[in-house]
Amino acid sequence: MEIGAYSFGDTQLNADGSPRSTMEAIKNLFDAIVHADAVGLDYFGVGEHHTVQMPASSPGTLITAAAAATKQITLGSASSIIGTDDPVRVFQQFATADAISGGGRIEITAGRGSSVETFPLFGFDLNDYDELYSQKLDLLLTLNNSTSENVTWSGTVRPPIPNLAVVPRPVNGSLPIWIATGGSAPSSARAGRLGLPISYGIIGGQPHRFAPLANLYRQSAAQAGHTGDNIKVSVGTWGLVAPTKQEAIDRLYPGWVNMNVEMGKLRGWAAPQKRDFLAQVDAPNAFFVGDPDDVAERIVELHRHLGHMRHFLQGDHGGLPQEYLLESLTLLATEVKPRVERLMAGK
Amino acid sequence: MSMEHDPTIGILGAGRVGTAIARQALKAGYRVRIATAKPAAENALLVDIVTPGASAVESAEAAASDLVVLAIPLHKYRTLNPDDLAGKVVIDAMNYWSPVDGVFDDFESDPRTTSEIVDEFLAGSRVVKSLNHIGYHELGEDDLAAGDSARRALALAGDDANAKALVMTFIDRLGYDAVDAGPLASGRAFEPATEIFTGSHTAHQLRALVEAARHLADAA
Numbered sequence: 001m002e003i004g005a006y007s008f009g010d011t012q013l014n015a016d017g018s019p020r021s022t023m024e025a026i027k028n029l030f031d032a033i034v035h036a037d038a039v040g041l042d043y044f045g046v047g048e049h050h051t052v053q054m055p056a057s058s059p060g061t062l063i064t065a066a067a068a069a070t071k072q073i074t075l076g077s078a079s080s081i082i083g084t085d086d087p088v089r090v091f092q093q094f095a096t097a098d099a100i101s102g103g104g105r106i107e108i109t110a111g112r113g114s115s116v117e118t119f120p121l122f123g124f125d126l127n128d129y130d131e132l133y134s135q136k137l138d139l140l141l142t143l144n145n146s147t148s149e150n151v152t153w154s155g156t157v158r159p160p161i162p163n164l165a166v167v168p169r170p171v172n173g174s175l176p177i178w179i180a181t182g183g184s185a186p187s188s189a190r191a192g193r194l195g196l197p198i199s200y201g202i203i204g205g206q207p208h209r210f211a212p213l214a215n216l217y218r219q220s221a222a223q224a225g226h227t228g229d230n231i232k233v234s235v236g237t238w239g240l241v242a243p244t245k246q247e248a249i250d251r252l253y254p255g256w257v258n259m260n261v262e263m264g265k266l267r268g269w270a271a272p273q274k275r276d277f278l279a280q281v282d283a284p285n286a287f288f289v290g291d292p293d294d295v296a297e298r299i300v301e302l303h304r305h306l307g308h309m310r311h312f313l314q315g316d317h318g319g320l321p322q323e324y325l326l327e328s329l330t331l332l333a334t335e336v337k338p339r340v341e342r343l344m345a346g347k
Numbered sequence: 348m349s350m351e352h353d354p355t356i357g358i359l360g361a362g363r364v365g366t367a368i369a370r371q372a373l374k375a376g377y378r379v380r381i382a383t384a385k386p387a388a389e390n391a392l393l394v395d396i397v398t399p400g401a402s403a404v405e406s407a408e409a410a411a412s413d414l415v416v417l418a419i420p421l422h423k424y425r426t427l428n429p430d431d432l433a434g435k436v437v438i439d440a441m442n443y444w445s446p447v448d449g450v451f452d453d454f455e456s457d458p459r460t461t462s463e464i465v466d467e468f469l470a471g472s473r474v475v476k477s478l479n480h481i482g483y484h485e486l487g488e489d490d491l492a493a494g495d496s497a498r499r500a501l502a503l504a505g506d507d508a509n510a511k512a513l514v515m516t517f518i519d520r521l522g523y524d525a526v527d528a529g530p531l532a533s534g535r536a537f538e539p540a541t542e543i544f545t546g547s548h549t550a551h552q553l554r555a556l557v558e559a560a561r562h563l564a565d566a567a
Contacts, residue, residue, distance in 0.1 A: 126422065126450075126451070127422070183363055184362040184363055185361055185362065185363075185366055185393050185397045186361060186362065186383065186385075186390075186393065188393075189389075189392065189393050204484070205484040206484070209484065212396050212397045213397065215396050216392065216393055216396040216397055219392055219396060220392055220393075223392060269540075269545050270542070270545045270546065
């Protein structure tokens with residue numbers, strides 16, 4: 001089981017609650033990735049968001065920088081919002097990162113996005129949401145599966161590509177491309193039909209309830225004739241590791257409050273209640289927050305239901321102090337991962 | 348029609364909301380049919396795994412059920428077929444959240460509730476607004492037997508008394524008390540950002556909230 005982390009960038013807050021700079025958030029995220037590589041974490045995902053609070057707007061760029069500054073860690077988008085981007089550009093950015101990384105450490109995760117900030121920003125019409133995603137995914141896969149530099153593609157969301165060079169090519173010929181989903185069943189069926197690896201973003205409820213979706217994914221793949229290494233599941237959840245469970249809870253809670261206050265303003269929610277946070281910090285609920293034993297046990301328990309090959313945590317929300325993130329990354333790599341391996345070997 | 352004994356439930360939409368309602372209806376012993384924009388054959392595996400016991404059908408067949416639930420993204424409401432749904436009792440479980448769904452002129456510039464707009468489009472249907480203000484994963488977790496003093500309540504609003512009676516029975520069998528908020532326009536009391544929408548309430552509490560909303564609306 002690979003163990004990792006992911007982030008959307010996390011803008012720090014001043015004592016009065018006002019946001020600090022988004023530039024600092026990007027620098028912090030870059031430093032965190034370098035740190036994760038140094039301590040031996042398997043994976044780091046960079047998500048695409050375009051808000052003052054979550055400013056990692058360009059996964060391709062950040063991942064390319066991180067590729068140059070790291071040696072072993074796998075880097076992927078979590079996710080690239082494909083519908084409102086240019087798949088040619090996305091592919092080129094990640095292939096460039098791949099070349100710089102030495103090959104084999106760069107992945108693309110294609111997502112639709114859980115919020116729609118990219119539509120007005122990049123000038124797309126929300127009525128085209130489905131068509132944009134499915135056609136641009138098709139183009140991305142065509143680019144990736146091409147056996148030469150020259151690519152031909154046609155569709156309706158952009159002019160055709162008539163046998164043009166798209167360069168550079170990835171070091172190993174193609175990149176791993178994952179499909180991200182938040183739990184809508186048709187998305188799992190689609191990923192299975194396409195024969196692509198699937199990444200579940202589970203941010204609430206009880207993660208083991210995704211088991212029927214993972215089952216649907218695997219059966220859809222089998223029904224479409226897809227087998228082998230590409231049929232696999234990864235899981236991203238909220239979480240934070242600290243020396244004790246109470247410290248982990250105390251470290252994660254303020255950021256959760258900040259995020260819910262922000263979201264509440266946008267979506268008209270009531271003020272966050274601590275009991276709603278605490279209700280999620282223990283098994284079988286969604287926040288993987290605790291000491292290394294606790295988090296490792298819960299990852300292994302979830303594996304019984306989902307059979308995933310990679311579990312990655314997001315702990316930097318609502319202005320989490322950087323030192324708590326770095327400590328969590330260290331503990332994930334040096335304490336959680338060995339415990340997970342031992343528990344899984346014992347089964 | 349055998350609506351009194353065992354109404355068939357047709358669910359339009361197989362996302363998180365549609366499948367959660369399907370599972371809960373199956374748990375309550377209903378016959379459930381599910382349809383999406385795709386042909387039924389493409390949904391067969393999904394239905395078998397995610398809502399075992401339900402049938403994957405074409406949209407027209409789901410619309411022919413005794414009780415139809417709308418669980419598609421609200422901005423796709425014009426893909427519904429008003430002819431298929433004419434005369435049907437239709438539960439509108441859809442919500443409009445512009446930060447998530449984006450800005451749609453149909454809703455942004457119209458002061459009515461979203462269910463009234465849907466009701467106008469589905470001329471001939473008997474639209475009841477309900478099931479929109481409970482989280483899809485809560486639906487299967489918060490259910491309690493009738494008579495339990497802690498039982499959660501769900502609100503409904505509609506202009507057709509018989510349609511509402513059918514929906515109230517459905518809600519009760521799903522494991523919740525049902526509180527009638529009044530005519531369809533009263534659904535404003537449980538749209539997103541309202542206290543009803545963001546909370547969980549017993550019937551007693553919900554009746555008070557619905558009353559308070561009615562007083563506010565009358566005073567306006």
